[in-house]
Amino acid sequence: MQQFFLQKCGKVHNFGCKLGNLIQIQKAHMSIDVDIETRPKLRKHERRKHILLELRLRPHVRISELADRFRVSSETVRRDLEKLSADGLLDRAHGGALALVSGKYPTFDERATARVEERERIGRVAAHLVQPGETLMIDSGSTTLQLARFLAFDGTACTVITNSFPVAMALGQSEAANVIICPGDYLPSESAVIGTDAVEFLARHSVDRCLIGASGIAEAGPSEAVRGFAAIKRAMLRQSAIAHLLIDGQKFGRKSLAQVGNLSDVSSVVSDQAPAEELAASLKRANVEVLVAR
Known part of the structure; x- marks a missing residue:
């Protein structure tokens, strides 16, 4: 009798434990559901x-x-x-x-070691466009880096907003330059930042002129192989009273992945050579001045 009673008690105990576990599990599920429903929405x-x-x-x-x-x-x-x-x-x-897939477009370091003499000539002419005391936006690129070096060498007084670390470092050699770096997502292959934070930061500033590069320029306008850069360039064009495109002649007639803007968005094109007749006519119709760096 005693053994029978103990067996029954054991079964009741086991059932009670199982019931308790089920209640705990149910409470946990209810807690999760409440958390999901009550947690604040993300901005x-x-x-x-x-x-x-x-x-x-x-x-x-x-x-x-x-x-x-x-x-x-x-x-x-x-x-x-x-x-x-x-x-x-x-x-x-x-x-x-x-997710973005990396293309085969040359990195910043690879581009910086090609056509150096031509880029230097473009950078020198572009630097002479800048007036002392002006505010500028300069984007990332091997040609705009040459511009930054000449601005620093000449000691031109200016305030520069840039998304490029090499451009910032070059201008940082001059005591006359005040350099502001954009926030954003770092792109190691370009030593620059891109993304929403950078674009929104640029939109909060207005400058006298911007000096940008591009992967190509055709009758439709300048274009860019690095998609994140296209958004940066568009923001700089919107926030600048005057816009200069620095581009070597080998990129004339070339169309890259992302459209930057129209020809009319640019005030002048600075290059090491004159464009072909068809592109030259389109630039003239858009009132874009072509400056050839000899």
């Missing part, structure tokens, strides 16, 4: 940083998955992706986005 810039982080972990994200995770509409996520794509930080795909 716009936080969502976009999460999207970029996700693309570092896997090559593709879907709009529907992101909308569920962020508890926002698909249209909100779509706007996030469009903005990140415009800033050159991801590639749009059907129903989502893809």
Whole structure:
């Protein structure tokens, strides 16, 4: 009888333990559900940083998955992706986005060691366009680096906003230059920053002139092989009273991946040679002055 009673007690105890475990599990699930429903929604810039982080972990994200995770509409996520794509930080795909795939475009270091004499001539002429005391925006590039070196060598007094570390370092050699570096996402192959933070920073400033490079220029306008740079250049063009395009003659007639703007967005083109007749006529119609660095 005693043994029977102990067996029954044991079964009741086991059932009680199991019931207790089930209750604890249920409470945990309820707690998770409450956390998901009550946690604060991410702000716009936080969502976009999460999207970029996700693309570092896997090559593709879907709009529907992101909308569920962020508890926002698909249209909100779509706007996030469009903005990140415009800033050159991801590639749009059907129903989502893809991580950027590095192309075969030469790195900054590779470009800086090619056609040095031509780039120096362009940089010297462009430096003489800058008036003492002016505010400037200078983007990243091997030709704009030569411009920065001549500005420093001449001791030209100026305030420069740039996304390029080599440009900033070159101008930093001059006591007359005040250098401001954009915040943003660091691009090691270019020693420069790109992205939403950089574009938004540029939009908060207005300058007398910008001096930018490009991967190519054709009748449609200047274009850029590094997508993140295209957004930077567009921002600089918008915020400048005068815009100069520094480009070597081998890039005339070339069309690269991302369109920077129209020919009319540029005040002058500084190059080591004159463009071919067709492009020269288009530049003239757009009232763009061509300066040839001899």
